[in-house]
Amino acid sequence: MRSFFRLLSLCAFFCCLVLFALIGYAELSFPDEYCVVTGDKPAIPKPYSLSYCDPTADGVCVSLDATDDDARTDAEIILFDAIPVKASRVRTTQRTYVVPLGSAFGIKLYTKGVVVVKTDEVTTSQGSIDPAGNAGIRTGDVITEISGTAVERNEDVSRAFSESGGKELELSIQRGEESLRIKVRPVRSAVDGKYKVGIWVRDSSAGIGTLTFFDKKTGIFAGLGHAVCDVDTGEIMPLAGGEAVEAEIKGSYRGESGAPGELCGVFKNAVIGKLLMNSDTGVYGQVSALRYENRQVPVAMSYEISTGSAQIIAEVNENGEKYYDVEITKIYPNSDSHQKNMVIRVTDAELKKETGGIVQGMSGSPIIQDGMLVGAVTHVFVNNPEQGYAVFAQTMIDTVRELSEEGLKKAS
Numbered sequence: 001m002r003s004f005f006r007l008l009s010l011c012a013f014f015c016c017l018v019l020f021a022l023i024g025y026a027e028l029s030f031p032d033e034y035c036v037v038t039g040d041k042p043a044i045p046k047p048y049s050l051s052y053c054d055p056t057a058d059g060v061c062v063s064l065d066a067t068d069d070d071a072r073t074d075a076e077i078i079l080f081d082a083i084p085v086k087a088s089r090v091r092t093t094q095r096t097y098v099v100p101l102g103s104a105f106g107i108k109l110y111t112k113g114v115v116v117v118k119t120d121e122v123t124t125s126q127g128s129i130d131p132a133g134n135a136g137i138r139t140g141d142v143i144t145e146i147s148g149t150a151v152e153r154n155e156d157v158s159r160a161f162s163e164s165g166g167k168e169l170e171l172s173i174q175r176g177e178e179s180l181r182i183k184v185r186p187v188r189s190a191v192d193g194k195y196k197v198g199i200w201v202r203d204s205s206a207g208i209g210t211l212t213f214f215d216k217k218t219g220i221f222a223g224l225g226h227a228v229c230d231v232d233t234g235e236i237m238p239l240a241g242g243e244a245v246e247a248e249i250k251g252s253y254r255g256e257s258g259a260p261g262e263l264c265g266v267f268k269n270a271v272i273g274k275l276l277m278n279s280d281t282g283v284y285g286q287v288s289a290l291r292y293e294n295r296q297v298p299v300a301m302s303y304e305i306s307t308g309s310a311q312i313i314a315e316v317n318e319n320g321e322k323y324y325d326v327e328i329t330k331i332y333p334n335s336d337s338h339q340k341n342m343v344i345r346v347t348d349a350e351l352k353k354e355t356g357g358i359v360q361g362m363s364g365s366p367i368i369q370d371g372m373l374v375g376a377v378t379h380v381f382v383n384n385p386e387q388g389y390a391v392f393a394q395t396m397i398d399t400v401r402e403l404s405e406e407g408l409k410k411a412s
Contacts, residue, residue, distance in 0.1 A: 109237060131184050162196075171183075204242075212396065263362065324350065342367075375392050
Protein backbone atom coordinates (compact mmCIF):
# COMPACT_ATOMS: atom_id res chain seq x y z
CA MET A 1 0.00 0.00 0.00
CA ARG A 2 2.82 2.39 0.87
CA SER A 3 4.43 1.74 -2.53
CA PHE A 4 1.13 2.47 -4.21
CA PHE A 5 0.85 5.89 -2.56
CA ARG A 6 4.46 6.66 -3.42
CA LEU A 7 3.76 5.81 -7.05
CA LEU A 8 0.58 7.90 -6.96
CA SER A 9 2.48 10.85 -5.48
CA LEU A 10 5.18 10.51 -8.12
CA CYS A 11 2.57 10.48 -10.90
CA ALA A 12 0.85 13.54 -9.41
CA PHE A 13 4.19 15.36 -9.18
CA PHE A 14 4.99 14.46 -12.78
CA CYS A 15 1.56 15.63 -13.98
CA CYS A 16 1.95 18.95 -12.13
CA LEU A 17 5.41 19.38 -13.64
CA VAL A 18 4.05 18.80 -17.15
CA LEU A 19 1.13 21.14 -16.50
CA PHE A 20 3.35 23.98 -15.30
CA ALA A 21 5.69 23.38 -18.24
CA LEU A 22 2.80 23.68 -20.70
CA ILE A 23 1.55 26.85 -19.00
CA GLY A 24 5.05 28.36 -19.08
CA TYR A 25 5.47 27.42 -22.74
CA ALA A 26 2.22 29.19 -23.61
CA GLU A 27 3.28 32.36 -21.80
CA LEU A 28 6.61 32.47 -23.59
CA SER A 29 5.69 31.18 -27.04
CA PHE A 30 2.21 32.42 -27.93
CA PRO A 31 1.88 36.05 -29.09
CA ASP A 32 -0.21 38.72 -27.39
CA GLU A 33 -2.02 39.29 -30.69
CA TYR A 34 -2.82 37.10 -33.68
CA CYS A 35 -3.37 38.72 -37.07
CA VAL A 36 -5.43 36.61 -39.47
CA VAL A 37 -7.12 37.09 -42.82
CA THR A 38 -10.85 37.73 -42.51
CA GLY A 39 -12.62 34.38 -42.27
CA ASP A 40 -9.54 32.51 -40.99
CA LYS A 41 -8.82 31.39 -37.45
CA PRO A 42 -5.45 31.36 -35.69
CA ALA A 43 -3.62 28.04 -35.93
CA ILE A 44 -3.22 26.90 -32.30
CA PRO A 45 -1.34 23.62 -31.69
CA LYS A 46 -2.84 20.91 -29.52
CA PRO A 47 -3.40 20.58 -26.56
CA TYR A 48 -4.10 24.33 -26.68
CA SER A 49 -7.16 26.03 -28.15
CA LEU A 50 -8.40 29.59 -28.52
CA SER A 51 -11.65 30.99 -27.16
CA TYR A 52 -12.97 34.41 -28.10
CA CYS A 53 -14.26 36.69 -25.37
CA ASP A 54 -17.79 37.99 -25.85
CA PRO A 55 -17.89 41.61 -24.54
CA THR A 56 -21.65 41.30 -24.12
CA ALA A 57 -21.21 38.43 -21.68
CA ASP A 58 -19.22 40.26 -19.01
CA GLY A 59 -15.90 39.17 -20.48
CA VAL A 60 -16.75 35.46 -20.39
CA CYS A 61 -14.82 33.57 -23.07
CA VAL A 62 -16.99 31.52 -25.40
CA SER A 63 -16.60 30.12 -28.90
CA LEU A 64 -17.16 32.94 -31.38
CA ASP A 65 -16.10 33.66 -34.97
CA ALA A 66 -14.14 36.91 -35.44
CA THR A 67 -14.99 37.63 -39.08
CA ASP A 68 -15.37 41.41 -39.27
CA ASP A 69 -12.78 43.34 -41.27
CA ASP A 70 -10.17 45.16 -39.17
CA ALA A 71 -11.80 43.90 -35.96
CA ARG A 72 -9.94 43.19 -32.73
CA THR A 73 -11.43 40.57 -30.45
CA ASP A 74 -10.20 39.65 -26.97
CA ALA A 75 -9.37 35.97 -26.59
CA GLU A 76 -7.77 33.44 -24.27
CA ILE A 77 -5.42 30.54 -24.85
CA ILE A 78 -7.00 27.46 -23.24
CA LEU A 79 -5.13 24.31 -22.18
CA PHE A 80 -6.96 20.98 -22.48
CA ASP A 81 -10.13 22.96 -23.31
CA ALA A 82 -10.40 23.81 -19.61
CA ILE A 83 -7.50 25.83 -18.18
CA PRO A 84 -7.04 29.50 -19.26
CA VAL A 85 -3.28 30.10 -19.59
CA LYS A 86 -2.86 33.40 -21.43
CA ALA A 87 -4.86 36.43 -22.55
CA SER A 88 -4.54 37.29 -26.23
CA ARG A 89 -6.29 39.16 -29.05
CA VAL A 90 -7.28 38.31 -32.60
CA ARG A 91 -7.05 41.00 -35.29
CA THR A 92 -8.73 40.32 -38.62
CA THR A 93 -7.64 41.99 -41.83
CA GLN A 94 -8.34 41.90 -45.54
CA ARG A 95 -5.91 40.05 -47.78
CA THR A 96 -3.35 42.46 -49.24
CA TYR A 97 -1.98 42.24 -52.79
CA VAL A 98 1.26 43.90 -53.87
CA VAL A 99 3.71 43.89 -56.78
CA PRO A 100 6.96 42.11 -55.78
CA LEU A 101 10.04 43.86 -57.16
CA GLY A 102 13.58 42.75 -56.36
CA SER A 103 15.28 45.52 -58.32
CA ALA A 104 18.21 47.50 -56.93
CA PHE A 105 17.64 51.11 -55.88
CA GLY A 106 19.70 53.97 -54.54
CA ILE A 107 18.92 55.74 -51.27
CA LYS A 108 19.65 59.42 -50.66
CA LEU A 109 18.64 60.16 -47.07
CA TYR A 110 18.83 63.46 -45.22
CA THR A 111 18.60 63.47 -41.45
CA LYS A 112 16.24 65.45 -39.23
CA GLY A 113 18.93 67.48 -37.49
CA VAL A 114 22.52 66.21 -37.48
CA VAL A 115 23.84 63.04 -35.85
CA VAL A 116 26.85 63.23 -33.53
CA VAL A 117 29.15 60.44 -34.74
CA LYS A 118 32.18 61.27 -32.59
CA THR A 119 33.35 63.61 -29.83
CA ASP A 120 36.96 64.77 -29.62
CA GLU A 121 39.23 67.14 -27.76
CA VAL A 122 40.06 70.59 -29.15
CA THR A 123 43.67 71.76 -29.04
CA THR A 124 43.74 75.28 -27.56
CA SER A 125 46.45 77.62 -26.29
CA GLN A 126 45.64 76.34 -22.76
CA GLY A 127 45.94 72.70 -23.81
CA SER A 128 43.47 70.02 -24.96
CA ILE A 129 39.85 70.66 -23.90
CA ASP A 130 36.74 68.49 -24.43
CA PRO A 131 33.79 70.97 -24.46
CA ALA A 132 31.28 68.44 -25.87
CA GLY A 133 32.18 65.67 -23.44
CA ASN A 134 32.22 68.03 -20.47
CA ALA A 135 28.76 69.31 -21.44
CA GLY A 136 27.35 65.78 -21.65
CA ILE A 137 27.02 65.43 -25.42
CA ARG A 138 27.22 61.78 -26.50
CA THR A 139 27.82 59.83 -29.68
CA GLY A 140 24.45 59.10 -31.29
CA ASP A 141 22.80 62.34 -30.09
CA VAL A 142 20.81 64.21 -32.72
CA ILE A 143 21.20 68.01 -32.63
CA THR A 144 18.01 69.64 -33.89
CA GLU A 145 18.50 73.28 -32.80
CA ILE A 146 21.28 75.59 -31.65
CA SER A 147 20.09 78.54 -29.54
CA GLY A 148 16.61 78.30 -31.06
CA THR A 149 17.75 78.05 -34.69
CA ALA A 150 16.92 74.83 -36.53
CA VAL A 151 19.85 72.71 -37.67
CA GLU A 152 19.60 70.91 -41.02
CA ARG A 153 23.12 70.50 -42.37
CA ASN A 154 26.66 70.03 -41.09
CA GLU A 155 27.46 73.58 -42.19
CA ASP A 156 24.77 74.97 -39.87
CA VAL A 157 26.59 73.46 -36.89
CA SER A 158 30.11 74.59 -37.80
CA ARG A 159 28.83 78.09 -38.61
CA ALA A 160 26.99 78.45 -35.29
CA PHE A 161 30.06 77.40 -33.32
CA SER A 162 32.57 79.48 -35.29
CA GLU A 163 30.39 82.60 -35.06
CA SER A 164 29.70 82.18 -31.33
CA GLY A 165 32.74 84.18 -30.26
CA GLY A 166 33.14 81.76 -27.38
CA LYS A 167 29.70 82.52 -25.92
CA GLU A 168 27.69 79.70 -24.37
CA LEU A 169 25.17 78.04 -26.72
CA GLU A 170 22.11 75.94 -25.92
CA LEU A 171 21.67 72.78 -28.00
CA SER A 172 18.33 70.99 -28.45
CA ILE A 173 19.16 67.28 -28.60
CA GLN A 174 17.14 64.16 -29.25
CA ARG A 175 18.57 61.11 -27.49
CA GLY A 176 16.39 58.13 -28.31
CA GLU A 177 12.92 59.02 -27.03
CA GLU A 178 14.32 61.71 -24.72
CA SER A 179 14.46 65.43 -25.60
CA LEU A 180 17.28 67.36 -23.93
CA ARG A 181 18.66 70.88 -23.74
CA ILE A 182 22.42 71.01 -23.21
CA LYS A 183 24.56 74.12 -22.81
CA VAL A 184 28.07 74.11 -24.26
CA ARG A 185 30.77 76.79 -24.61
CA PRO A 186 32.91 76.63 -27.79
CA VAL A 187 36.67 77.13 -27.39
CA ARG A 188 39.15 78.65 -29.83
CA SER A 189 41.25 76.10 -31.72
CA ALA A 190 45.00 76.76 -31.73
CA VAL A 191 45.19 75.04 -35.13
CA ASP A 192 42.97 77.30 -37.26
CA GLY A 193 41.70 79.95 -34.81
CA LYS A 194 38.03 78.88 -35.14
CA TYR A 195 35.68 78.24 -32.24
CA LYS A 196 34.76 74.56 -31.85
CA VAL A 197 33.19 72.15 -29.36
CA GLY A 198 34.90 68.96 -30.56
CA ILE A 199 32.14 67.01 -32.32
CA TRP A 200 31.92 65.27 -35.68
CA VAL A 201 28.44 65.25 -37.21
CA ARG A 202 26.63 63.67 -40.16
CA ASP A 203 23.58 65.03 -41.98
CA SER A 204 23.01 62.48 -44.75
CA SER A 205 23.54 58.93 -45.93
CA ALA A 206 23.56 57.13 -49.26
CA GLY A 207 23.66 53.52 -50.32
CA ILE A 208 22.22 50.76 -52.45
CA GLY A 209 19.56 48.24 -51.44
CA THR A 210 16.75 46.20 -52.95
CA LEU A 211 13.12 47.17 -53.45
CA THR A 212 10.73 44.68 -51.87
CA PHE A 213 7.29 45.60 -53.18
CA PHE A 214 4.99 48.30 -54.52
CA ASP A 215 1.48 48.73 -53.14
CA LYS A 216 -0.69 49.95 -56.03
CA LYS A 217 -3.55 50.81 -53.66
CA THR A 218 -1.57 53.30 -51.57
CA GLY A 219 1.20 54.22 -54.04
CA ILE A 220 3.82 53.32 -51.43
CA PHE A 221 6.96 51.30 -52.10
CA ALA A 222 9.03 49.43 -49.52
CA GLY A 223 12.61 48.24 -49.47
CA LEU A 224 15.59 47.05 -47.40
CA GLY A 225 13.57 45.25 -44.69
CA HIS A 226 15.62 47.08 -42.07
CA ALA A 227 16.46 50.68 -41.22
CA VAL A 228 19.26 52.80 -42.63
CA CYS A 229 21.58 53.15 -39.65
CA ASP A 230 24.59 55.38 -39.09
CA VAL A 231 27.78 53.48 -39.88
CA ASP A 232 29.56 54.86 -36.81
CA THR A 233 26.87 54.85 -34.12
CA GLY A 234 24.62 52.02 -35.34
CA GLU A 235 21.57 54.18 -34.54
CA ILE A 236 18.61 54.58 -36.92
CA MET A 237 19.12 57.79 -38.87
CA PRO A 238 16.20 60.22 -38.27
CA LEU A 239 14.57 61.00 -41.60
CA ALA A 240 13.92 64.58 -42.67
CA GLY A 241 13.66 63.83 -46.38
CA GLY A 242 15.30 62.09 -49.25
CA GLU A 243 14.88 60.27 -52.53
CA ALA A 244 14.91 56.77 -53.90
CA VAL A 245 16.53 56.54 -57.33
CA GLU A 246 17.12 53.77 -59.81
CA ALA A 247 20.46 51.99 -59.55
CA GLU A 248 22.47 49.84 -61.90
CA ILE A 249 24.36 46.82 -60.54
CA LYS A 250 27.77 46.27 -62.15
CA GLY A 251 28.75 43.15 -60.22
CA SER A 252 29.58 42.07 -56.69
CA TYR A 253 32.28 41.15 -54.21
CA ARG A 254 31.72 37.53 -53.18
CA GLY A 255 30.85 36.82 -49.59
CA GLU A 256 33.15 34.58 -47.57
CA SER A 257 33.01 33.30 -44.00
CA GLY A 258 33.86 36.25 -41.76
CA ALA A 259 33.75 38.75 -44.67
CA PRO A 260 30.28 39.69 -46.01
CA GLY A 261 30.20 40.40 -49.74
CA GLU A 262 28.69 43.46 -51.37
CA LEU A 263 26.86 44.47 -54.55
CA CYS A 264 28.65 47.06 -56.66
CA GLY A 265 26.45 49.59 -58.41
CA VAL A 266 25.92 53.18 -59.42
CA PHE A 267 23.05 55.60 -59.00
CA LYS A 268 21.02 56.57 -62.07
CA ASN A 269 19.23 59.88 -62.61
CA ALA A 270 15.71 58.40 -62.65
CA VAL A 271 13.88 59.20 -59.39
CA ILE A 272 11.57 56.48 -58.07
CA GLY A 273 9.97 58.60 -55.36
CA LYS A 274 10.44 60.52 -52.14
CA LEU A 275 11.26 58.82 -48.86
CA LEU A 276 8.59 58.90 -46.15
CA MET A 277 9.94 56.69 -43.37
CA ASN A 278 13.13 55.05 -42.16
CA SER A 279 12.07 52.40 -39.64
CA ASP A 280 13.29 49.10 -38.25
CA THR A 281 11.08 47.28 -40.78
CA GLY A 282 12.53 49.06 -43.81
CA VAL A 283 12.59 52.20 -45.93
CA TYR A 284 9.28 53.44 -47.35
CA GLY A 285 8.40 56.09 -49.90
CA GLN A 286 5.76 57.55 -52.18
CA VAL A 287 6.13 56.50 -55.80
CA SER A 288 6.57 59.21 -58.44
CA ALA A 289 7.90 56.98 -61.23
CA LEU A 290 8.54 53.28 -60.93
CA ARG A 291 9.25 50.67 -63.58
CA TYR A 292 7.59 47.35 -62.82
CA GLU A 293 6.28 44.47 -64.90
CA ASN A 294 5.42 41.87 -62.27
CA ARG A 295 1.85 40.91 -61.48
CA GLN A 296 0.34 41.40 -58.06
CA VAL A 297 0.64 38.56 -55.57
CA PRO A 298 -1.04 38.01 -52.18
CA VAL A 299 0.87 38.78 -48.99
CA ALA A 300 1.13 35.79 -46.66
CA MET A 301 0.30 35.92 -42.99
CA SER A 302 2.93 34.46 -40.66
CA TYR A 303 0.84 31.33 -40.00
CA GLU A 304 0.72 30.60 -43.76
CA ILE A 305 4.51 30.38 -44.07
CA SER A 306 6.23 27.01 -43.76
CA THR A 307 9.78 25.75 -43.74
CA GLY A 308 10.91 24.42 -47.09
CA SER A 309 11.63 25.64 -50.60
CA ALA A 310 11.04 29.24 -51.68
CA GLN A 311 12.55 31.83 -54.04
CA ILE A 312 14.01 35.29 -53.71
CA ILE A 313 14.01 37.98 -56.39
CA ALA A 314 17.31 39.83 -56.59
CA GLU A 315 19.40 41.91 -58.97
CA VAL A 316 23.05 40.87 -58.62
CA ASN A 317 24.50 41.69 -62.04
CA GLU A 318 23.88 43.57 -65.30
CA ASN A 319 21.15 41.10 -66.31
CA GLY A 320 18.62 42.62 -63.90
CA GLU A 321 16.37 41.00 -61.32
CA LYS A 322 15.93 37.23 -61.35
CA TYR A 323 14.40 34.45 -59.25
CA TYR A 324 16.82 32.35 -57.19
CA ASP A 325 16.10 29.22 -55.14
CA VAL A 326 16.33 29.35 -51.33
CA GLU A 327 15.08 27.32 -48.40
CA ILE A 328 13.27 28.66 -45.36
CA THR A 329 14.94 26.72 -42.53
CA LYS A 330 13.49 28.37 -39.42
CA ILE A 331 10.48 30.55 -38.57
CA TYR A 332 10.21 32.70 -35.44
CA PRO A 333 6.58 33.90 -35.39
CA ASN A 334 6.93 35.54 -31.96
CA SER A 335 10.35 37.12 -32.38
CA ASP A 336 10.78 40.50 -30.69
CA SER A 337 13.01 41.56 -33.60
CA HIS A 338 11.14 42.71 -36.70
CA GLN A 339 14.18 41.89 -38.81
CA LYS A 340 14.69 38.28 -37.68
CA ASN A 341 11.41 36.45 -38.26
CA MET A 342 12.88 33.75 -40.50
CA VAL A 343 16.17 32.13 -41.45
CA ILE A 344 16.76 31.37 -45.12
CA ARG A 345 19.49 29.40 -46.87
CA VAL A 346 20.55 29.96 -50.47
CA THR A 347 20.36 26.70 -52.45
CA ASP A 348 20.66 28.16 -55.96
CA ALA A 349 23.97 27.10 -57.54
CA GLU A 350 24.04 30.10 -59.87
CA LEU A 351 23.60 32.63 -57.07
CA LYS A 352 26.21 30.92 -54.89
CA LYS A 353 28.66 31.02 -57.80
CA GLU A 354 27.90 34.70 -58.50
CA THR A 355 27.89 36.15 -54.96
CA GLY A 356 28.67 33.33 -52.54
CA GLY A 357 25.14 33.64 -51.17
CA ILE A 358 23.60 36.72 -49.53
CA VAL A 359 25.62 39.93 -49.77
CA GLN A 360 25.16 43.54 -48.68
CA GLY A 361 22.82 45.30 -51.07
CA MET A 362 20.46 42.31 -51.30
CA SER A 363 18.60 43.48 -48.18
CA GLY A 364 14.97 43.86 -49.16
CA SER A 365 14.98 41.04 -51.74
CA PRO A 366 11.41 39.69 -51.73
CA ILE A 367 10.84 36.05 -50.73
CA ILE A 368 8.16 34.15 -52.64
CA GLN A 369 6.63 30.87 -51.44
CA ASP A 370 3.61 29.12 -52.97
CA GLY A 371 2.83 32.20 -55.07
CA MET A 372 2.71 34.53 -52.08
CA LEU A 373 5.06 37.24 -50.81
CA VAL A 374 6.19 35.92 -47.43
CA GLY A 375 9.07 38.21 -46.48
CA ALA A 376 12.22 40.12 -47.35
CA VAL A 377 15.91 39.40 -46.80
CA THR A 378 17.41 41.57 -44.03
CA HIS A 379 20.81 40.34 -42.81
CA VAL A 380 23.49 37.85 -43.84
CA PHE A 381 25.17 35.49 -41.38
CA VAL A 382 28.72 36.85 -41.18
CA ASN A 383 30.22 33.38 -40.74
CA ASN A 384 28.00 31.73 -43.34
CA PRO A 385 27.04 33.90 -46.34
CA GLU A 386 24.70 31.21 -47.65
CA GLN A 387 22.31 31.96 -44.76
CA GLY A 388 20.56 35.07 -43.50
CA TYR A 389 17.60 36.52 -41.66
CA ALA A 390 14.33 37.77 -43.12
CA VAL A 391 11.39 39.89 -42.00
CA PHE A 392 7.73 38.90 -42.49
CA ALA A 393 6.09 40.69 -45.42
CA GLN A 394 3.00 41.26 -43.27
CA THR A 395 5.11 43.26 -40.82
CA MET A 396 6.13 45.60 -43.66
CA ILE A 397 2.50 45.82 -44.82
CA ASP A 398 1.48 46.94 -41.32
CA THR A 399 3.96 49.83 -41.67
CA VAL A 400 2.50 50.74 -45.07
CA ARG A 401 -0.96 50.88 -43.49
CA GLU A 402 0.32 53.16 -40.73
CA LEU A 403 1.80 55.49 -43.35
CA SER A 404 -1.40 55.45 -45.36
CA GLU A 405 -3.51 56.24 -42.28
CA GLU A 406 -1.19 59.12 -41.36
CA GLY A 407 -1.53 60.49 -44.89
CA LEU A 408 -5.32 60.36 -44.66
CA LYS A 409 -5.27 62.18 -41.31
CA LYS A 410 -3.08 64.95 -42.73
CA ALA A 411 -5.33 65.26 -45.77
CA SER A 412 -8.40 65.66 -43.57
